Structures are given as C-alpha cells and as structure tokens.
Amino acid sequence: MNIIQLNNLVKRYPVGNGEFTALNDINLNFKEGEFTGLVGPSGSGKTTLLNIIGSLDTPSDGSAIVMDKSIAELSHKEAAMLRNQHIGFIFQTYNLLPVYTVYENVEFPLLLQNKNAAQRKSAVMEALEWVGLTDKVKSKPSMLSGGECQRVAIARAMVKKPQIVLADEPTANLDSKNSHHILQTMQKLNKELGVTFLFSTHDEKVMQYLNRLISLEDGKVISDTIKNA
Ligand SMILES: Nc1ncnc2c1ncn2[C@@H]1O[C@H](COP(=O)(O)OP(=O)(O)OP(=O)(O)O)[C@@H](O)[C@H]1O
Ligand SMILES: [Mg+2]
Known part of the structure; x- marks a missing residue:
C-alpha cells in the first residue's frame, strides 16, 4: 500500500513580481515501511517536499496524498489532526519550545493524544533513552548544545510512534556515535513497527541505513534508486 503518493506535484x-518553482512535477510513491533518503544540493527542494508531505504547506499544482488524505483539501483542523496522530516531524531548525524543559518538549505531542500521565511518562522516558538524554529531563533548550537540541527534536518526533517520520537533516549536528545510535533506533522502529521514514540528508553515515535513495536537483527528481534490503 502506498502511504504517500505525489502526483505531478x-x-x-x-518572489517579487514573479514566481519561483521550488518543486517541478514530482511523481513519487512511498510504500508503508520504506526508509528513504532525499539528497540534493542546497535549494533543491528537500525541505519544501517534506513540508508538503507533513501538511505544513500545500501544493501549487498536482497532488500529495498522505494516508489517503489529499493535503490540498484538508482544513487547518484536519491537517493538524493528521500531524498529531500520524506524523512525526524533525525540523532542520528543531523548533523546540524554549520555555519548556526537555521532558515537556518531548511530552507535548502526547498531550494532544489523550494519553494518561503514566503512559506519557513511560513513553517520554523511553524516547529520551533512544536519544541518550535521560539525564537532561529538567534542562531547557537554551542550556543544551546544538546536537542535544537535535536529539530532543528526534525524541519528540518519535515519542508517539507515528506511522510516518519526516526528518529534515536529522543528523546534521550529531557526532558519529550519536548518529549511528539514533539511526539504529530509527531502523528498529522501522523494522519492528513498520514506521515509514523519509529523510533529507547530506550525511554519508545515513546512506547505509536507507533502502531507497532519491536525488533532487532544481526541484526535480533526477534519480530514484532502491537499495538492497
Ligand atoms: N517561502 C518561500 N518563498 C520563496 N522561496 C522559497 C520559500 N521557501 C523555499 N524557497 C525556495 O525554494 C528552494 C528550495 O528550498 P528548500 O528549503 O526546499 O531547499 P533544500 O533542498 O531543503 O535546501 P537545504 O539543503 O539548504 O536545506 C530554494 O531556492 C528556496 O529559496
Ligand atoms: Mg532544507
């Protein structure tokens, strides 16, 4: 089953008096449980593509169908529901809530899901264990390093075990050991729970975990390679 379908997107x-085409006729399907990387030069459209799939932005033309829902046709409320229930998003710039602690940032998606306090606590602590930050629960983002903020953002995206994780350069600020640890955790969620992952990345370390690699250039797909499982 295709969990994501992009048709002539x-x-x-x-821009000024004109327009800039960031994505130009993208046709891609993703099956449930794929672990895909998007690569391409800066400005090639990776973040734009993830934002549309994550219902944070809408197509100008063509369609993006995510879990049988057409992104262009969702109301704000329906888009928020799709994100809250099914999608974990790791932003290139983290987007952590500065006045909240690490614990509260990771707990946030669960508050939107009617989980009780005990369920929330065990899920938050498990997610913080995945990223190696159980000793920072009470810290605020301003007290953390860039890589630590990135790991909080990863825990927040994965804490609800969503069907789809969209990850914009998730290892850009991580050292080799943390990158591998987090990629192994993602791979485990992918294999055990069938979570579909779509990354944008420049990181060679990510490549070995992927089962599909898509290259973008100037808003177009220039290659799409299925790798050996
Ligand atoms: N809101 C916007 N208004 C105008 N142009 C935009 C907007 N958002 C993105 N763009 C342009 O669209 C193009 C694609 O941007 P995008 O952020 O998707 O690139 P990217 O592949 O993620 O790059 P990077 O590797 O640097 O993160 C860029 O040229 C960018 O300037
Ligand atoms: Mg980007």
Whole structure:
C-alpha cells in the first residue's frame, strides 16, 4: 500500500513580481515501511517536499496524498489532526519550545493524544533513552548544545510512534556515535513497527541505513534508486 503518493506535484513561491518553482512535477510513491533518503544540493527542494508531505504547506499544482488524505483539501483542523496522530516531524531548525524543559518538549505531542500521565511518562522516558538524554529531563533548550537540541527534536518526533517520520537533516549536528545510535533506533522502529521514514540528508553515515535513495536537483527528481534490503 502506498502511504504517500505525489502526483505531478508542483510548488511555486511568489518572489517579487514573479514566481519561483521550488518543486517541478514530482511523481513519487512511498510504500508503508520504506526508509528513504532525499539528497540534493542546497535549494533543491528537500525541505519544501517534506513540508508538503507533513501538511505544513500545500501544493501549487498536482497532488500529495498522505494516508489517503489529499493535503490540498484538508482544513487547518484536519491537517493538524493528521500531524498529531500520524506524523512525526524533525525540523532542520528543531523548533523546540524554549520555555519548556526537555521532558515537556518531548511530552507535548502526547498531550494532544489523550494519553494518561503514566503512559506519557513511560513513553517520554523511553524516547529520551533512544536519544541518550535521560539525564537532561529538567534542562531547557537554551542550556543544551546544538546536537542535544537535535536529539530532543528526534525524541519528540518519535515519542508517539507515528506511522510516518519526516526528518529534515536529522543528523546534521550529531557526532558519529550519536548518529549511528539514533539511526539504529530509527531502523528498529522501522523494522519492528513498520514506521515509514523519509529523510533529507547530506550525511554519508545515513546512506547505509536507507533502502531507497532519491536525488533532487532544481526541484526535480533526477534519480530514484532502491537499495538492497
Ligand atoms: N517561502 C518561500 N518563498 C520563496 N522561496 C522559497 C520559500 N521557501 C523555499 N524557497 C525556495 O525554494 C528552494 C528550495 O528550498 P528548500 O528549503 O526546499 O531547499 P533544500 O533542498 O531543503 O535546501 P537545504 O539543503 O539548504 O536545506 C530554494 O531556492 C528556496 O529559496
Ligand atoms: Mg532544507
């Protein structure tokens, strides 16, 4: 089953008096349980593509169907529900809530899901264990290093065990050991729970974990390679 379908997807942004085409006729399908990397030069459209799949932005033309829902046709409320229930998003810039602690940041998605306090606590602590930050529960983001913030963002995206994790350069600020540890955790969620992962990445370390690699250039797909399982 295709969990994500992109058909003739185009994204144009208004720039000055004209338009800039950030995504140009993208046709891609993703099956449940794929572990895919998007690569391409800066400005090639990786973040734009993840944002549309994550219902944070909408297509200008064509369609993006995610879990049988057409992104362009969702109301704000329906888009929020799709994200809260099914999608974990790791932002390139983390987007942590500065006044909240590490624990509260990771707990946040669960508060939107009617989980009781005990369920939330065990899920948050498990997610913080995945990223090696159980000793920082009470810290605020301003007290953390860049890589630690990135790990909090990863824990927050994965804590609810969503069907889809969209990860924008998730290892950009991590050292080799942390990168491998987190990629192994993601691979485990992928294999055991069938979570579908879509990364954007420049990181060679990520490549060995992927089972599919898509290259973008100037908003177009220039290659799409299935790797050996
Ligand atoms: N809101 C916007 N308005 C105008 N242009 C935009 C907007 N958002 C993105 N763009 C342009 O679209 C193109 C694709 O941007 P995008 O952020 O998707 O690239 P990327 O592949 O993620 O790059 P990077 O590797 O640097 O993160 C860029 O040229 C960017 O300037
Ligand atoms: Mg980007």
